[in-house]
Amino acid sequence: MGDIEVCQYFICPISLQIMKDPVTTITGITYDRESIEQWLLTSKKTTCPVTKQPLQKDPDLTPNHTLHRLIQGWCTQNASHGIDIIPTPKRPLDKFQVLKLIKHLWQPELQLKTIKQLVSLAAENEKNRKYMIEAGLPKEMLVFIVTCFEQGQIDGLEEALGILNFIQIPSAETKPILLENHDLIIKSLTWVLGCEMKNQVTVKSHTMLVLKTIIEACTSSNVLELVTPEFFKRIVEVLRSGITQQGINAALDVLLEACAWSRNLIRMIEANTVFELIELELSFPEKKTTELILGILCNLCSCPDGRAQFLSHRGSIAVVSMKILGVSPKAGDRAVLILSMICNFFGTYMVLQEMLKVGAVEKLSSLTKIDCASFLKEEASEILRLHFPEWKDSPCIDRFQSIRVKPR
Structure with a gap:
C-alpha cells in the first residue's frame, strides 16, 4: 500500500x-x-x-x-x-440454510448443483462444518451414497465423499444409522471402490477414509464380521492401483481390523492380500504404513495358505527381514513374529538358506546382543536355537552366541 x-x-x-x-x-x-x-x-x-x-x-x-x-x-x-475493492460479504451460513439445502438435495433437478454448493461451503470454514453436522448432513450423505448404489448412479459421489471427509462423521450420529443399515452402507462403499470415475485417486482415497471412520465408530457392532469376498478384493485392487498416503493407511487400518475374524483371513488370502502387501512394502513406505502392513501379515501368516502365499513372493523374506531393526519397536516385533511362524511351519532348507542369504539370521543374531524387549530377544534366540544346525557355520553366529542357541 x-x-x-x-x-x-x-x-x-x-x-x-x-x-x-x-x-x-x-x-x-x-x-x-x-x-x-x-x-x-x-x-x-x-x-x-x-x-x-x-x-x-x-x-x-x-x-x-x-x-x-x-x-x-x-x-x-x-x-x-493498487488497493483491492472489498466485495459485500455473503450472508454467513446457519443451520436453517443447511436444512434448506438438504431439501434441495432430494430434488432431482437441483441435486448436482446443491451437492456442489455443499462441498464449497464445507471447504470454507469450521463453522460451516459445525452447522452441517448439527443439521444432520453426514447421515444425508450416507443415504445419498446408498441411493447412488441402488440406482447405479455415479453423479455426485465424489462430492458426497468429499463432504464426509470435510465434516468428519461423528460417531454418535453414525452408530444408529449403521446398526440399522450397516450391510447396505458397506456394500455401497464397496461398490464405489469398483466404479470408474474421473478423479479415481481422490474418490477411492475418500471412500477408504469414510470406511475407516465408520468402522472405528462402530467397533462394538461387528460391522466387519459378515463382509463379502468382494469387499477385500476391492480394497486390494485399490492398494494395487494407487491412492493417497492417507487412503493407503485407512485401507490398511480396515484390513487390520478385519483380521479379528478367521473367515476374513481366508477371504483376504484369496484376494491375494499377502502378495500385494509385500509389493507395497517394497516401495519403502512411511513408518506407520510399514507397521500396519506387518500387523496384517502377522495375522495372515497364522494360516497355512497365508504362509504359502507369503513364500510365493520372491522378496518376502528379504523385505520382512529389513524391518527387524531400524523402523520401530512395533515393526521389529511383528517382523520377528512373521519369520518365527515361517520357520516353525515352513522351515525347509531353501527357506533357511534364503534367510541366511538376505541377512535375516544376522538381524536375529543382533537382536540377542542389543538392548531390546525381553520377549523379542527370547523369540529371536528360539529361532536361532531351532535352526542352529543349518546356520552354525555362519559368521554372524559367534562362538559365545552358539553356546546360548545350541539345541538342547
Whole structure:
C-alpha cells in the first residue's frame, strides 16, 4: 500500500489487516469475521482479544454495516493505488440454510448443483462444518451414497465423499444409522471402490477414509464380521492401483481390523492380500504404513495358505527381514513374529538358506546382543536355537552366541 494512510478503525485487531467483513462482539470491539471466529474456535479461553472479557464459543456477531461501507468507499477511492475493492460479504451460513439445502438435495433437478454448493461451503470454514453436522448432513450423505448404489448412479459421489471427509462423521450420529443399515452402507462403499470415475485417486482415497471412520465408530457392532469376498478384493485392487498416503493407511487400518475374524483371513488370502502387501512394502513406505502392513501379515501368516502365499513372493523374506531393526519397536516385533511362524511351519532348507542369504539370521543374531524387549530377544534366540544346525557355520553366529542357541 506504499505511503497510503489507512484509518486504524479499518484494521482488524487480530489479523492487523483491513477488514473484509467487520462484525462487532458484545464487548463492543469490531473484528474481521473470519479472524474472530477462528480465534474463538482455536483459543482455549474464549475471551475478547482486546478487552479480555469472556465470550461464548458461538457468540452473536453483529455485522458492522456502517464500517463496511466506509471501508468499501475508501478502497474504491484508492483503487488506482493498487488497493483491492472489498466485495459485500455473503450472508454467513446457519443451520436453517443447511436444512434448506438438504431439501434441495432430494430434488432431482437441483441435486448436482446443491451437492456442489455443499462441498464449497464445507471447504470454507469450521463453522460451516459445525452447522452441517448439527443439521444432520453426514447421515444425508450416507443415504445419498446408498441411493447412488441402488440406482447405479455415479453423479455426485465424489462430492458426497468429499463432504464426509470435510465434516468428519461423528460417531454418535453414525452408530444408529449403521446398526440399522450397516450391510447396505458397506456394500455401497464397496461398490464405489469398483466404479470408474474421473478423479479415481481422490474418490477411492475418500471412500477408504469414510470406511475407516465408520468402522472405528462402530467397533462394538461387528460391522466387519459378515463382509463379502468382494469387499477385500476391492480394497486390494485399490492398494494395487494407487491412492493417497492417507487412503493407503485407512485401507490398511480396515484390513487390520478385519483380521479379528478367521473367515476374513481366508477371504483376504484369496484376494491375494499377502502378495500385494509385500509389493507395497517394497516401495519403502512411511513408518506407520510399514507397521500396519506387518500387523496384517502377522495375522495372515497364522494360516497355512497365508504362509504359502507369503513364500510365493520372491522378496518376502528379504523385505520382512529389513524391518527387524531400524523402523520401530512395533515393526521389529511383528517382523520377528512373521519369520518365527515361517520357520516353525515352513522351515525347509531353501527357506533357511534364503534367510541366511538376505541377512535375516544376522538381524536375529543382533537382536540377542542389543538392548531390546525381553520377549523379542527370547523369540529371536528360539529361532536361532531351532535352526542352529543349518546356520552354525555362519559368521554372524559367534562362538559365545552358539553356546546360548545350541539345541538342547
